[in-house]
Each structure stands twice: as structure tokens, then as C-alpha cells.
Amino acid sequence: MSAGAGDVVLRVDWPECRARGLCAELLPERIVLDEWGYPVVLGPVSPALQALAREAADACPRRALHLRPA
Amino acid sequence: MIRPPDVVDVTPGPMLLSGIADGPSLAAHRVRQGPLPEADAGALLAVIAPLAVRGRGGAGFPLARKIDTVLAHRSRRPGRRPVVVVNAAEGEPASAKDSALLDVAPHLVLDGAVLAARALGAGTVHLVTSVDRPWAGAAAARAVAERDDHGIRWSRHEAQARFVSGQARAVLELLSGRSGLPVTSWVPESMSGHRGRPTLLSNAESFAHLAAAVHVGADRYASYGTPQEPGTTLLTLTEPAGPDGSFGGSSGGSGRAGVDGVPVVGVRVVEVCHGDAASQVLSAQALANPLLVGGFHGAWLSPRDVPALRWSNAHLRALGASLGAGCVITLARGQCPVEETARIVTYLAAESAGRCGPCFNGLPALADEVRGLAEGADTRRRIAELTGLVRGRGACAHPDGTARIVTSLLTTLDGEVEEHLDGRCGCRALSTVGAA
Amino acid sequence: MTAPLLWYLNRGTGIALLVVFSVTVVLGVLATGRSSTPLWPRFVTQGLHRTLAALSVLLLVGHAVTAVVDEYVDIRWWQAFVPFGGTYERWWLGLGALALDVTLLIVATSLARARIPHRVWFAVHLTTYAAWAAGVAHGIGIGTDSQRGWLAAITLGCVVAVAVAALARVVDVVRSRPRRSVAPAPSTTTLGELFPATSTQAAPRVTSGGASTRVAAPTGSRR
Numbered sequence: 001m002s003a004g005a006g007d008v009v010l011r012v013d014w015p016e017c018r019a020r021g022l023c024a025e026l027l028p029e030r031i032v033l034d035e036w037g038y039p040v041v042l043g044p045v046s047p048a049l050q051a052l053a054r055e056a057a058d059a060c061p062r063r064a065l066h067l068r069p070a
Numbered sequence: 071m072i073r074p075p076d077v078v079d080v081t082p083g084p085m086l087l088s089g090i091a092d093g094p095s096l097a098a099h100r101v102r103q104g105p106l107p108e109a110d111a112g113a114l115l116a117v118i119a120p121l122a123v124r125g126r127g128g129a130g131f132p133l134a135r136k137i138d139t140v141l142a143h144r145s146r147r148p149g150r151r152p153v154v155v156v157n158a159a160e161g162e163p164a165s166a167k168d169s170a171l172l173d174v175a176p177h178l179v180l181d182g183a184v185l186a187a188r189a190l191g192a193g194t195v196h197l198v199t200s201v202d203r204p205w206a207g208a209a210a211a212r213a214v215a216e217r218d219d220h221g222i223r224w225s226r227h228e229a230q231a232r233f234v235s236g237q238a239r240a241v242l243e244l245l246s247g248r249s250g251l252p253v254t255s256w257v258p259e260s261m262s263g264h265r266g267r268p269t270l271l272s273n274a275e276s277f278a279h280l281a282a283a284v285h286v287g288a289d290r291y292a293s294y295g296t297p298q299e300p301g302t303t304l305l306t307l308t309e310p311a312g313p314d315g316s317f318g319g320s321s322g323g324s325g326r327a328g329v330d331g332v333p334v335v336g337v338r339v340v341e342v343c344h345g346d347a348a349s350q351v352l353s354a355q356a357l358a359n360p361l362l363v364g365g366f367h368g369a370w371l372s373p374r375d376v377p378a379l380r381w382s383n384a385h386l387r388a389l390g391a392s393l394g395a396g397c398v399i400t401l402a403r404g405q406c407p408v409e410e411t412a413r414i415v416t417y418l419a420a421e422s423a424g425r426c427g428p429c430f431n432g433l434p435a436l437a438d439e440v441r442g443l444a445e446g447a448d449t450r451r452r453i454a455e456l457t458g459l460v461r462g463r464g465a466c467a468h469p470d471g472t473a474r475i476v477t478s479l480l481t482t483l484d485g486e487v488e489e490h491l492d493g494r495c496g497c498r499a500l501s502t503v504g505a506a
Numbered sequence: 507m508t509a510p511l512l513w514y515l516n517r518g519t520g521i522a523l524l525v526v527f528s529v530t531v532v533l534g535v536l537a538t539g540r541s542s543t544p545l546w547p548r549f550v551t552q553g554l555h556r557t558l559a560a561l562s563v564l565l566l567v568g569h570a571v572t573a574v575v576d577e578y579v580d581i582r583w584w585q586a587f588v589p590f591g592g593t594y595e596r597w598w599l600g601l602g603a604l605a606l607d608v609t610l611l612i613v614a615t616s617l618a619r620a621r622i623p624h625r626v627w628f629a630v631h632l633t634t635y636a637a638w639a640a641g642v643a644h645g646i647g648i649g650t651d652s653q654r655g656w657l658a659a660i661t662l663g664c665v666v667a668v669a670v671a672a673l674a675r676v677v678d679v680v681r682s683r684p685r686r687s688v689a690p691a692p693s694t695t696t697l698g699e700l701f702p703a704t705s706t707q708a709a710p711r712v713t714s715g716g717a718s719t720r721v722a723a724p725t726g727s728r729r
Contacts, residue, residue: 013254014426014465016624020538025547034459038427059549061537063624066256079720 003070007044010053016064023065026056044070072417074163074203075337078306080170083341084294085286085302086278090174094209096216099177103285106181106219111141111189117288118280121300126167126275127157127236128367128395130383133276139260140190143268152192153264155245155271156183158206159198159229161236162365164397167304168274169206170339172199175278176213182277184219185284186270194223196264198241202231233366233421237466238271240423251423252466273395275304295344299382303396307338309356310402348379356400360407360483365397366414367471369478370407372485390482406497408490411479412437412444418472428463432456433472440476448491450480512576517650519569521657524645526565528664530558531638535671538678563613570606598647601640608637638668 003009010030019037029049031039045053045067057065082090092098109117119134144152156179158168171179183195197214199207207228214224229235230250237252238259244250245264263269279301283291292300340351349357361371361379369391371379379385386392401410419433436456439449457477460469480487489495533555542548570586573579581599585592587607589600615622615630642665649657 012463014428014463015253017427019427020548021542022549022552025542025549034428036427036431038431038463040459040463058620059552061552063619077720 003044004046006047007070008050008053008067009044009070010041010057011066011068012039012041013062013064013066016062018062018064020061022059022061023056026059027052031056039065072163074160074169074200075166075308075335077337078166078170079336079338080174081338081340083302083304084343085282085291085341086171086175086178086275086304087339087341094174094176094213096177096213099175099181103178103181103281106184107284109185109189109284111137114185114189114280114284117283121283121288121291122298123276123279123283123301125272126279126303126395127238127273128364130392130394133272133280136258136260136270136272137186137190139258140268140270143261144191149265150267152190152268152270153194153196154183154187154190154192155196155198155241155264155269156180156274156277157198157236157238157241157271158210158274159200159236159241160203160206160273161200161229161233162367162395162397163233164306164308164337164365164399165395166306166337167339167396169199169203170306171274171278171304172206172213173209176209177217178278178281179274180213180217180277181285182279182281184222185280186277187222190268190270192270193221194225196225196227196245198227198229198244200231200235201228232423233418234423234466234468236273237468239466241271242269251425252464252468253425254465275396296382296384298384299344302341302343303381303393305340305342305351305381305396305398307336307340307351308397308399309336309338309353310400310405342381345380345382345385348381349377352376352398352400355403359401359403359405360486361401362399362407362410362475363391363397364394365399366418367467367474368392368394368397369474370411370483372482390478404497406444406490406495407479407483407486408440408495409444409497411475412441415440415472415476418468422468423466426464426469428460429469432460432463433469436460436472436476440479443487444490446491446493450487453480509576512572513578516569516572516576519565519572520645520649521660523562523565523569524642524664525660526558527562527638527641528668530555530562531634531668532671533558534634535675538675559616563609566606566609570602595648598644602644602648605637605641605644608633608640612637635668635672 010027017038019033021033021037021039023039024031024033027045027049030042030045030053032042034040050067053067057063057067080087080090082088089098089102092102115134115137118137119132123133124130125133125136140152144150158172158179160166160168180195183197187193187195197210199210207226211226214226217224227244229241229244232251234240234252235244235250239255240250240252242259242264243253259269259271261268263271283301295301338351342351348361352361357373357377359373359376361373361376362368363371363386369389371389371391375389379389381393383392401407415433416437419437422430422433424430436453439453439456442449443453453476457473461473462470464470486495490497533551537548537551537555573581574583574586579594581592581594585599585603587603589603589607590596592599592603612630612634615627619627642661646661
């Protein structure tokens with residue numbers, strides 16, 4: 001997927017991530033877990049999904065998920 | 071854990087390595103190059119920007135653009151003064167050019183650092199070498215002691231002997247007294263680096279090019295190389311000895327004496343012009359075998375493409391490779407690229423900093439599968455899966471580089487891989503049980 | 507002002523706080539686990555933990571306010587925050603004030619979580635165990651009903667639950683520690699052993715001392 005106008009990008013702070021998996025539970029449209037439990041980001045976040053994306057970032061116990069402008 | 075070479079042969083070259091026979095002293099350097107010119111930021115950029123001088127740490131980022139970014143983000147406030155970092159940590163064991171430069175032509179590197187520091191208004195230059203190349207650190211210390219640059223404070227550091235220690239953010243962590251391992255970089259260090267200051271961090275060779283361009287002038291610098299890629303570049307050539315114990319290339323070099331005086335592996339640092347033919351420095355044996363260009367994070371080249379190879383990024387990109395940090399590794403006769411890749415990937419997996427899940431899980435799994443391939447199992451599908459899973463999912467490019475060498479084995483050397491799986495390549499891996 | 511209502515409210519909020527705070531702590535430990543099922547995803551545990559923590563704070567505020575407002579016992583408003591200098595049951599009250607102070611700090615850091623480094627937030631959050639323990643001790647010592655059997659049973663239940671959860675957390679932390687970055691083994695392999703020559707000789711170890719670069723004789727120009 002390529003970013004459109006108003007999109008934000010999900011970025012993972014890898015040294016902080018401990019594969020807790022809450023992000024994938026809250027934003028399955030854009031995050032799936034790999035075989036070791038770490039998040040795979042599928043693409044940018046459209047404005048419609050941004051509230052959910054913010055929830056997912058807020059839910060991360062390690063604050064390892066960040067939203068950045070595209 | 072692989073030690074870097076103890077002895078490196080350095081061959082005189084046209085520009086950076088032109089004066090090395092006269093010794094590394096400041097006096098000899100000044101006789102050869104003249105006094106250090108004064109150059110403000112504008113003058114410096116006017117020289118190096120048209121020459122498209124690129125960083126030599128592997129990423130090849132244009133040096134002029136880095137300097138521009140530091141200029142844009144600096145201010146005179148105490149906490150925002152820029153900083154210059156000369157990175158000679160050289161975590162890649164197959165690379166020796168930065169350490170060699172510090173040993174044979176340190177003042178070219180230091181001139182470059184001083185020129186950059188003065189142009190940026192930085193007061194401190196940090197010099198980083200590695201614990202497992204103590205001779206480079208000692209040479210740097212000697213060279214710094216000879217200098218008397220007004221307004222410049224020199225600060226030396228020693229990085230751990232790890233593959234990832236030379237990564238830019240890892241170096242900045244070291245400078246801050248933390249662990250010297252990579253962390254996530256949200257903005258480039260030229261915007262916010264050491265203690266939040268705009269930081270010009272480049273490796274030793276990049277600073278040498280900066281100084282060379284200013285000393286010899288843009289015209290003479292551009293007389294080497296090609297119009298698209300002016301200038302020269304340093305290569306570290308790692309080559310096993312031929313059957314008669316000699317090494318290739320017209321530049322000679324004799325490697326380390328093994329038991330009974332037969333050399334085993336030779337490591338040479340040479341300076342080539344961009345666009346030069348590889349056949350000028352590589353032996354006939356190297357030209358007939360697959361070649362690993364770019365070190366352990368590089369890419370394999372097929373024997374079809376090696377004889378006509380030129381040391382230019384334009385030429386290499388078309389072959390799926392790039393100069394990177396200039397490490398070139400040749401195989402010995404009878405060595406199999408599948409087996410060598412398995413050994414390299416096993417080493418790289420062990421060298422993960424252990425901080426990023428996809429890396430410290432994915433690389434050992436990838437190494438297992440590549441070793442399986444070396445032992446004759448067709449694990450290519452799983453390998454492709456794993457390389458896709460580790461790319462881009464780490465704080466640094468360690469997983470990406472590892473994925474790169476493995477992917478190049480499976481694509482560029484697909485013929486050799488097929489031969490290996492069919493048992494036709496005659497390498498030792500299939501005749502003995504288990505790999506390294 | 508005084509009224510039996512205030513006293514009952516104070517005791518009631520105290521007992522409710524004991525239970526809710528204990529459940530919050532246990533949920534906090536459970537939230538660090540990796541397992542989840544489709545019926546009970548991890549964000550539910552986390553959401554419950556955060557909600558019950560907020561409820562605990564409300565109960566704590568109510569408990570402190572009713573204690574101060576009720577004039578039946580002399581507790582000044584500042585004695586709810588300062589853990590010494592009180593007159594009524596000085597040490598047990600002090601423990602309660604300590605628990606309240608630590609809880610306020612935890613709440614403040616959790617609200618500012620996005621702005622402070624994770625390490626700082628985590629260190630402060632660990633003091634929850636101390637706040638909980640101080641609160642439980644406060645309840646046992648100062649509580650009017652603490653001799654009653656049903657409250658003793660509830661208190662015991664909460665203590666056991668938190669103790670088990672804390673123990674499980676310690677075990678989990680200790681077990682997962684070695685997985686992370688390991689110091690590299692001292693280098694033993696040389697580059698030559700990585701690329702063995704056709705001969706079977708082992709690569710020698712050349713100890714470095716003095717110059718380790720050799721400048722080769724200049725050759726003709728190779729432009």
C-alpha cells in the first residue's frame with residue numbers, strides 16, 4: 001500500500017517492543033503478528049483508521065508503537 | 071566471533087594513498103599536501119557538492135547533504151553546537167580501510183575532520199576506533215598528539231569488538247556512555263545526534279576524501295574516476311592464497327605467513343578510481359569465481375560478470391550490488407558460495423545486538439535454513455519467507471544486510487545453488503557431515 | 507461535622523479500596539503475560555487494569571476525604587499527605603498517607619506517559635507494590651473492623667492473591683532475562699578460517715605489536 005493524503009505511518013521502536021501483541025488486537029487492519037509475536041505493519045493508516053491507531057499506540061505497554069506523518 | 075586481520079598490506083594509490091611511502095607523520099603530510107586551507111561552510115560545499123563526494127560507510131549518503139543538514143540545524147546556543155564524529159570503528163571484519171588510513175595517512179583524515187569542524191562551528195571532534203584493532207587507536211593517538219589545531223578539542227573512544235558497533239547510532243550511544251549498540255533513529259543524526267546536537271558522523275575515509283578534495287582542488291579530484299562518479303575509493307581485498315602461495319593483482323601483496331611459510335589469507339587495502347577495471351587488482355582465480363562485493367552485508371557477483379567488472383556503483387547496481395564500504399572477498403579454488411554464505415550468516419546471526427525481536431529471532435532461523443541448504447536440503451522457500459520477515463524490522467540495517475547477501479545467493483548465484491543441491495559442485499560441505 | 511454516615515463511608519471505602527486495589531495489582535501482573543485467547547484478548551486485561559486503577563483512586567480520595575471531614579477523630583487535611591506528625595494513631599495513619607502519596611505519583615506518571623521516558627514510568631510504576639503493602643498494613647493497624655473474621659478473611663485473600671501474582675512476575679522476569687543480548691565470546695576465529703585455503707593448515711595467530719600495516723612497494727601507475 002502507498003500513502004495517500006492525510007495518512008500517517010506506523011513505526012515500531014524495535015528495541016522497546018516485547019511482542020505483547022496488544023497493537024495487533026486493536027488494529028488488525030494494519031498490524032499482524034509474525035511467527036515470533038512481533039508486529040508486521042501492513043501499510044499506512046488512512047484518516048478513517050487513525051483513532052483506532054492512536055488507541056493501539058496508547059495501549060502498547062512499552063510505548064513502542066508510534067504514529068508519524070507520512 | 072571473527073577477528074579482523076592482524077596485518078594489512080596497503081598499496082600506494084593515486085590520491086588518498088599517494089604519500090604513504092613517506093610515513094604517517096604530520097611533517098611528511100604537510101610537505102606533501104601543504105598547509106591546511108581555511109574554508110568556511112560555503113567554500114567547503116562549493117568544492118565537494120559538485121564532486122558528489124559520498125560517505126564511505128556503506129550507505130553512500132552525499133556528504134554535502136549531511137553538512138547542509140547540520141548547518142541548517144545548528145545554533146550558537148550552548149546545547150546546540152554541532153559535533154563532528156570520525157567513525158573508524160569498522161565493525162565489519164573484512165573491512166580494514168579506515169583502520170589502515172589511520173595508520174598510514176592519519177593526517178588526511180584529521181585534516182578533513184578539522185575542515186568540517188571549522189566550517190560547522192564545532193569545537194569537538196570525536197574519534198572512534200575499535201578495541202580489536204588497537205593499532206589503529208594507537209596510530210590515531212599519535213597523530214592527534216602531533217597536531218595543534220586551534221579551537222579543536224579531540225576526544226578518542228574505543229568501540230566494542232562487535233559487528234554492529236560501527237553503526238551510526240551505536241557509535242552515538244557509545245559517546246553518551248551507554249551500551250554502544252544500535253537504537254531506533256527517529257531523525258538523522260545530522261539533525262539531532264550526540265546529546266541532541268546536529269552531528270556530522272562519517273567514516274574515516276569520507277573525511278579523507280573531504281580533505282583530499284580541498285587540498286588538491288576540485289579539478290584534480292575530478293580527473294580521477296568518471297564524470298558521474300568522480301574521484302577514487304578504497305577497497306579492502308580479502309583473498310585466499312593461490313596454490314603457489316601468491317596473491318593476485320599487479321599490486322602484489324603477500325599476506326600473512328602461515329605455518330611453513332605458506333600464506334593463508336591476504337588482506338590488501340588499495341585505492342582505485344571509480345570505473346577502474348577490477349582485473350587490475352584481482353587475481354585470475356578471483357576473476358573466475360563468484361565474488362562477494364560489499365562485505366558480509368553485500369551481494370554476490372556471478373563469475374560471468376566478474377571479468378568485466380568495474381568499480382563503479384552504476385555498473386554494480388545493474389548487477390544487484392554496490393560498493394558499500396568497499397570490502398571485496400574472493401573465494402578460494404574449490405570453495406562453494408553456498409557454504410561460505412552459510413558461515414557468514416551464522417556469524418551475522420550471532421552478532422545481532424539482541425535488542426530487536428525480528429532480528430534475534432529471525433537471523434538465527436535464517437542461518438539454520440542456509441546451513442540446511444549447504445547440507446543439501448532445498449530450504450529456499452523458507453529462506454525467502456525469512457528474508458522477507460526480517461527486512462526493515464530492526465533498529466539498524468543488520469537484518470536488511472543479512473537478508474541481502476542471502477537473497478543475492480539465491481538470485482544471482484541460482485545456478486551455483488542448483489549445482490550444489492544436485493551435488494555437482496564438488497565442495498566439501500556435502501561430503502562431510504554437518505557444516506561449520 | 508460528624509455523623510455515623512461519614513464513619514461508615516470511611517470504613518466502606520477503605521475495605522472496597524483494599525479489594526479493588528488488590529485486583530488492580532493482580533491484573534497489572536497478568537497484563538504482562540503473553541498468552542491471550544480470542545475470548546479474552548490482552549487489551550481487555552489492560553483495559554480492566556486501567557479502569558480499576560482509576561476506580562481505586564476514586565475510592566482512595568473518598569476514603570481520605572471522609573477521614574478528614576469526620577471530626578469524630580482528629581485528622582487534619584495535611585495528615586492525609588504527610589506520613590508523620592499525626593496525632594490519631596500516628597504510625598498507621600502515616601502508612602496510609604504514604605500509600606496515598608505513592609499512588610498520586612503513580613497516577614501522575616501514568617497520565618504523562620507519552621511525555622516521559624518509559625524507564626522512568628516503569629520505575630515509578632513498580633512502587634505500586636509498596637503503596638499496596640502500606641495500604642494493607644494501614645488497614646490492619648488502624649481499621650476499626652480489622653478484628654472481624656470476615657474482614658480478616660478478605661484481607662488474607664487479597665494478600666495471598668497479590669503475593670502469588672508478584673511471585674509469578676519475579677519468576678517470569680528471572681526466566682526471560684538471559685534471552686536478551688549476550689556479551690560476544692572472545693574472538694577466536696580469524697578471517698582466514700572463515701575462508702579456508704585449499705591447504706589444511708590452520709590460520710596462524712599473528713600477535714600485533716607495532717605497525718600492523720605494511721606499505722607495499724609502489725608499482726607503476728594504474729590509471
